[in-house]
Amino acid sequence: MIYKKPKFLIWNKKFDIPKEKQTEMIIDAIAVIISKDILCPLRKRAANLLLKALLPGYTEIIEDCAVVVNRNDPLVIKWAKEVKKRDGYKCVKCGSTKKLHAHHISQWSDDPVNRINIDNGVTLCSECHAKEHEDIAHLILS
Ligand SMILES: [Zn+2]
Ligand SMILES: [Zn+2]
Secondary structure: OOOOOOOOHHHHHHHOOOHHHHHHHHHHHHHHHOOOOOOOOHHHHHHHHHHHHHOOOOOOOOHHHOOOOOOOOHHHHHHHHHHHHHOOOOOOOOOOOOOEEEEEOOOOOOOHHHOOOHHHEEEEEHHHHHHHOHHHHHHHHO
């Protein structure tokens, strides 16, 4: 059997993930896709990872509808950067340019599909952000 090496180039460039880690991610992704739990929210993300790894030139097609599960996911970090950039690196409520956060208009827990939708984000300073989340205000301000 001839083993054909998957093309990781684009993936590499974009996420800067070491190759061994990528292989591990692919194995995990396959495991998720073939699992019996068809409602598993990771399936879309897994399919996205596989396409990214295996299709040269594939970048953004499914990214828009990918469901991310981890707040540290590179897609979430990219989302936050793009939201701040769009808002001119200013709090949309008070205009402050310090301690900026990207806030989800429709909440992370309520709306998984829009977790990385730029239109679902606004830039807020930590003080304005804390007002949006009274329950965790102390964490935002700390
Ligand atoms: Zn928020
Ligand atoms: Zn503010």
